[in-house]
Amino acid sequence: MAISxxxxxxxxxxxxxxxxxxxxxxxxxxxxxxxxxxxLSYLRRMVQGRLDIVHADLQRRAGGExxxxxxxxxxxxxxxxxxxxxxxxxxxxxxxxxTPAEADGWIAAELDTIIDAARMSTLPDLDxxxxxxxxxxxxxxxxxxxxxxxELHERANTLQEEIVRRYKSGEATVDSLLK
Numbered sequence: 001m002a003i004s005x006x007x008x009x010x011x012x013x014x015x016x017x018x019x020x021x022x023x024x025x026x027x028x029x030x031x032x033x034x035x036x037x038x039x040l041s042y043l044r045r046m047v048q049g050r051l052d053i054v055h056a057d058l059q060r061r062a063g064g065e066x067x068x069x070x071x072x073x074x075x076x077x078x079x080x081x082x083x084x085x086x087x088x089x090x091x092x093x094x095x096x097x098x099t100p101a102e103a104d105g106w107i108a109a110e111l112d113t114i115i116d117a118a119r120m121s122t123l124p125d126l127d128x129x130x131x132x133x134x135x136x137x138x139x140x141x142x143x144x145x146x147x148x149x150x151e152l153h154e155r156a157n158t159l160q161e162e163i164v165r166r167y168k169s170g171e172a173t174v175d176s177l178l179k
Contacts, residue, residue, distance in 0.1 A: 009155055051138040115138070
């Protein structure tokens, strides 16, 4: 999976000497960059999902309601949690791969260290200070993942710009796509 190569993809060497690479190689790098961004988007959503649930618990606490996992599940079913604010402004990007990313690597490991699925079920039993600390850690993780995702999109854009430059300059032709 491309996500395991994020450090390589984001290194300056990945886009150095692009004019010396074949068009096939530039396209492959662009596709790999986009695939890694798509996989990272899926993992980022996993972080956001847990953060949404933690925020819902904090809101419940602010209202003084007793902890009830049944109500939380009903909110999830109605799309009141995990559905809000999932799409930013702009056209966005259509993922080229619609299958879930492999949930491994530093993001999944750090997510489980902060709060794994089993601990999520005990959220109502934790004290508010602990829940707020979990929220803070999840917010920081989401910021780092979002930053990396933005860098991957920039990398894919750089590679796409090289492809476009070649077509505009005549170095590449539409006929080359058919070969």
